Amino acid sequence: MSWIVKDASELVEFLRTKGGVYGPAGDDRIVFDELGNGAPPNLSRLSDVSARNVFQPMTHYYLRFEDRPDTEVSFRDYDTTPRVVVGLRPCDVAALTVHDTVFAESGSYRALRDATAIVGLVCPAREEACFCDSVGVDPRSTDGMDAALTVAVGGGYVLAALTDKGRTLMSGAPFPESGDATAADFREADHPVLAAEGVPEALGRLREMEIWDEIGFACVNCRVCTYVCPTCHCFTVTDEVFGTEGGRAAVWDSCQSKSFTKEASGHNPRATKPARVRQRILHKYAYYPEVEGALMCGGCGRCIKGCPTGRNIVEELTLLKGGAAT
Amino acid sequence: MKNLYRPIESVIEDIKDETPNIKTYRFRPKEPVTFEAGQFVELTVPGVGEAPFTPSSNPNVTETMEITIMEVGSVTDALAKMKVGDTVGIRGPYGKGYDLKDFEGREILIMGGGVGLAPLRSLILALFDDIDKYKKISIRYGARTPADIVYKDLLPKWEQMKNTEVLQTIDEPHPDWKGTVGVVTVLLDDLPLVTTVDVESLPFDPKTAIACVCGPPIMLKFVNMGLLDKGWNPENIFHSMERNMSCGLGKCGHCMMGEYYICKDGPVMTAAQVAKFEDPF
Numbered sequence: 001m002s003w004i005v006k007d008a009s010e011l012v013e014f015l016r017t018k019g020g021v022y023g024p025a026g027d028d029r030i031v032f033d034e035l036g037n038g039a040p041p042n043l044s045r046l047s048d049v050s051a052r053n054v055f056q057p058m059t060h061y062y063l064r065f066e067d068r069p070d071t072e073v074s075f076r077d078y079d080t081t082p083r084v085v086v087g088l089r090p091c092d093v094a095a096l097t098v099h100d101t102v103f104a105e106s107g108s109y110r111a112l113r114d115a116t117a118i119v120g121l122v123c124p125a126r127e128e129a130c131f132c133d134s135v136g137v138d139p140r141s142t143d144g145m146d147a148a149l150t151v152a153v154g155g156g157y158v159l160a161a162l163t164d165k166g167r168t169l170m171s172g173a174p175f176p177e178s179g180d181a182t183a184a185d186f187r188e189a190d191h192p193v194l195a196a197e198g199v200p201e202a203l204g205r206l207r208e209m210e211i212w213d214e215i216g217f218a219c220v221n222c223r224v225c226t227y228v229c230p231t232c233h234c235f236t237v238t239d240e241v242f243g244t245e246g247g248r249a250a251v252w253d254s255c256q257s258k259s260f261t262k263e264a265s266g267h268n269p270r271a272t273k274p275a276r277v278r279q280r281i282l283h284k285y286a287y288y289p290e291v292e293g294a295l296m297c298g299g300c301g302r303c304i305k306g307c308p309t310g311r312n313i314v315e316e317l318t319l320l321k322g323g324a325a326t
Numbered sequence: 327m328k329n330l331y332r333p334i335e336s337v338i339e340d341i342k343d344e345t346p347n348i349k350t351y352r353f354r355p356k357e358p359v360t361f362e363a364g365q366f367v368e369l370t371v372p373g374v375g376e377a378p379f380t381p382s383s384n385p386n387v388t389e390t391m392e393i394t395i396m397e398v399g400s401v402t403d404a405l406a407k408m409k410v411g412d413t414v415g416i417r418g419p420y421g422k423g424y425d426l427k428d429f430e431g432r433e434i435l436i437m438g439g440g441v442g443l444a445p446l447r448s449l450i451l452a453l454f455d456d457i458d459k460y461k462k463i464s465i466r467y468g469a470r471t472p473a474d475i476v477y478k479d480l481l482p483k484w485e486q487m488k489n490t491e492v493l494q495t496i497d498e499p500h501p502d503w504k505g506t507v508g509v510v511t512v513l514l515d516d517l518p519l520v521t522t523v524d525v526e527s528l529p530f531d532p533k534t535a536i537a538c539v540c541g542p543p544i545m546l547k548f549v550n551m552g553l554l555d556k557g558w559n560p561e562n563i564f565h566s567m568e569r570n571m572s573c574g575l576g577k578c579g580h581c582m583m584g585e586y587y588i589c590k591d592g593p594v595m596t597a598a599q600v601a602k603f604e605d606p607f
Contacts, residue, residue, distance in 0.1 A: 062331060067373060075332065102577055105330075209604065234579030237331075237572045239375040246373050255579055263570045264377065264399025267543050269583070269605075279582065287585040 001167065002160035003175035004152065009040035010175075011149075011159070012086065015119070018169055019082030022054045032085070041087045043149075046127055050230030050302060051092055054085055055099050055112065056252070062108075063248035067241055080111040084169065086119045086149075091132040093120055093144040095230035095298030098288070102233050117169045119159070120145030125187035129301030131314050137299050140186060150183040158183060200295070202321045203286035209274055215316050216277030218309040223254040225303035225311075226280065231296045234260075255279045285317065330575060333370045333415025334359060339390060341410055344476040348441055349406065350382060350394040358388040359416055362423025363449040364566075364594045368574050369393065369401065370415030371408070377401040378420075378571040380445030380593070385423075385452050391416065394444035394476060420574035421593045424449060424538065424564065426456075433462040433530045437549055439510045439541025443467050443476055445566055446540050454487055463490040464529070468510025468545075470497045510541065511548050517556045532557040538594075540566035543607035550597055550607070560597035565607070567592045567600075 005011045012035045015021045023041030025033040030047040032054050060078065065071045088096070103109035123132075123139035132139050142148040146166030149157040158178045161167040226232045236253040240246060253260060256277075261270040270276050288296035304312050336359075340352040359367065366380045377399065383392035397406045405414070434453065438446045446465075453463055465484060469475040475494070485492040493513050495506040506512060516529050537558060539549050546565050553563050569581035569588040576590030584603060586592065591599075600606035 065372065073333075105575070233577070235573070236578065236580070237376060239370075239373055241373045248370075248376075250573075250578075253578070253580075255582070260580060261570060263568060264402065265542070265568070267568060269543075269569065269607075282584075283579075283582065287582070290585045 001170065002158055002178040003170070003173055004156055004178050004181050005149070005159045005175050006156040007040070008043060008086075008149075008157070009038055011119075011157075012039060012041065013037050014174060015084045015086065015169070018117075019084055019115075021084050021086060022051070023086035035086070043087050043121055046089060046091075046130070046300060046302070047087075048302065048306065049228045050095065050300065051085060051088055052099075052230055052232065052252075055096065055109075055116075056103075056233060056235070059249050059251045061247035061249045065246050067244045067246055077108040078112040080108075080115045082115050082117075084117045084119055086121075088118055088120045088145070089123050089300070090120070090139050090141045090143070091123075091130075091137050091298035091300040092230050093118065093298075094132075094137045094141075095300065096144065097294070098231040098296050099233055101292055117146045117165050118144065119147045119149060119166075119169075122148050122150040122183070123186065124151040124184060126189040127301070128189065129304040129312075130189070130299065131301055132299035134314065135295050135297050135299040152178075152181045153184050154181075156181075199317055199321055200286050200289040203282055203317075209278075211320065212274035212278040215281070215320065216274045218311050219256070219273055219277055220309055221256060221258065221273065221276075222308060223256040224306045224308065225313075226254040226256055227252065228302040228306045230298055230300060230302075231284065236260075255283065281313070281316065281320070331417065331573075333368070333376075333417045336391070336414050336416045338408055338410050338412050338414065341408075344394060344478075345474050347398075347406075348394060348396045348444075348474075348476055350392055350444075350476075351405070352383075352390050352392045353414065353416060354390050355416055359391055359418065360388050361385050361391075361419035361448075363426070363452040364423040364445075364564075365419035365421050366445075366571070366574075366589075366593055367391075367393075367416050367418035367420070368571070369405070370417070371401050371404040372413070372415065374404040375401050376415075376417075376572075378574070378589070378593075380448065380566065381419075382444045382447040383451065384455065385448055386455055394441065394447070396441040418574060420571070420589050422591070424594060426452060429453070429536050430459045431461060433535040434460055434464070435530060435535060435537040436463065436465045437510065437513070437537060437539045437541070438465075438467045439545040440469055440474065441476060442541030442545070442566070444540075446538060447477065447480075449538055450484065454484075454490075457488050457490070461489065462530075463487070464493070465490065466493045466510070466513040468495045468497070468513065468541075472496055472500055472502045509548075510545055511552050514549070514552045514556065517552075519556055530558075533559055535562065537563045538566075539564065543568055546607040547605075550600075554597060558597075560601060563597035564594045565597065565600065567595050567606075569593070 021035045024030045024047040031049040032051040146163045161170045235250045262268040284296040334355045336353040336355040342350045368376045382394040571581045571589040572578040576587035581588035
């Protein structure tokens with residue numbers, strides 16, 4: 001079953017009758033946020049920040065208490081009311097399998113995922129930093145989407161329900177059936193892509209430091225690459241007390257931070273920048289593949305666009321692969 | 327469903343001073359926290375935070391748990407100010423314990439440095455419970471000064487146990503100290519470098535003996551080198567790896583070392599497992 005959706009804000013309005021709706025919002029800086037009525041998702045280009053915050057809140061107080069001796073400690077699971085995420089692209093949907101794998105044992109995460117329907121966007125165009133097909137993601141794929149939007153020739157979108165969850169979501173949809181509307185062609189871009197074959201194997205041999213000095217030279221430890229990334233999932237457990245109330249939160253953290261591995265004793269196994277730069281790259285392209293058999297990367301390129309010093313993971317992997325071969 | 331992040335309320339039942347900055351706490355959790363020697367728990371000081379510790383008590387005792395803790399950070403400093411009767415939280419255990427079945431019939435070298443003897447104590451007590459199963463237990467312990475020695479009252483008792491020896495050293499000469507002086511690796515001096523001599527005459531058979539090592543990273547590094555130089559099998563050298571585990575479940579990323587999560591794949595790692603890392607300690 002598929003429909004023609006002329007205006008994405010009408011889709012948001014309809015989906016809001018089914019649950020909370022999240023999608024790319026904002027103009028200059030596009031981030032995933034809850035969308036209100038009449039607020040169209042910004043599907044004009046890939047968001048600057050991934051939808052990670054929809055699936056792993058930046059700060060989640062899972063334990064609350066009051067600062068008194070006989071306080072009751074209360075536990076809070078994720079918000080698992082029904083919701084829809086609109087505008088996830090194939091790279092982001094592929095990346096979500098990393099969270100699905102890492103947090104598979106978490107009942108809270110599974111409940112959140114079960115309560116979430118994904119209305120994806122089949123990618124209309126390759127953007128300057130995209131390298132999804134280098135990491136085995138087809139930008140035209142609808143894998144993992146419950147329903148998929150495809151840009152239609154002549155404007156608007158063709159919306160197809162793909163799973164039972166997607167069909168239930170779209171029941172009662174006030175949109176005309178798509179009929180013979182056709183999808184617009186994928187717009188290619190001309191830029192270098194990575195030959196990802198053999199990258200995990202090549203990187204597995206790259207434990208020595210010299211090459212990482214070179215790779216990490218431009219890094220200014222800002223951590224933005226890890227905060228815009230859809231596969232990054234590291235966090236810290238921390239206690240905070242505000243007045244008489246306190247809580248324990250899981251908060252996003254970054255392996256690119258010097259304090260990430262620092263111990264109370266002062267010992268720091270990754271005290272140097274090259275060691276941290278190595279950790280990020282090898283976790284995504286060597287360690288995770290070794291354990292899970294898949295790259296920890298959807299090829300969205302946000303880390304490239306977000307880097308203030310112009311580091312480029314595609315160029316770095318190409319260099320590393322060559323470095324390992326020699 | 328069991329909530330893996332839920333700390334179990336535990337009352338401090340006893341506090342014993344070991345050294346000026348190390349205390350042994352006995353906790354009574356509201357429900358028993360069972361663990362194997364080598365596993366660790368996350369200890370909560372309410373409102374301050376959590377930190378990972380390996381229990382120091384006998385794993386066969388489940389009603390109470392003892393942990394020997396040095397004041398070194400925010401959680402341990404706050405803990406040091408707590409009193410008997412106060413409540414902390416304990417969650418876990420996490421990680422893998424020692425495979426004691428595999429230790430049976432072998433010589434076991436236990437090397438501790440400083441407060442590093444604390445996690446080994448739970449192993450030592452577990453071994454003592456089945457002492458006839460092991461060929462020999464050699465406890466070798468180094469502390470900075472005589473005042474920094476933990477378990478001063480227990481070490482002489484351990485020495486009395488069957489097939490057990492206790493060797494000690496301190497880092498620098500001290501008027502109160504009559505024994506060996508030098509960093510802890512001097513306690514490996516009786517192990518010959520070459521293994522051409524008759525195995526029967528050696529203190530340990532390097533091919534089969536087990537080493538369990540815990541201490542500051544620099545000590546692990548040199549004990550590791552020392553034992554490998556003396557022909558020990560890297561599969562039989564078990565290091566207690568020090569990392570700042572946060573979640574305990576192999577998710578949060580803090581303790582990652584290569585493809586390993588120390589909290590899940592460790593915290594005890596063999597010399598063979600860490601061999602591929604440039605500087606694992």
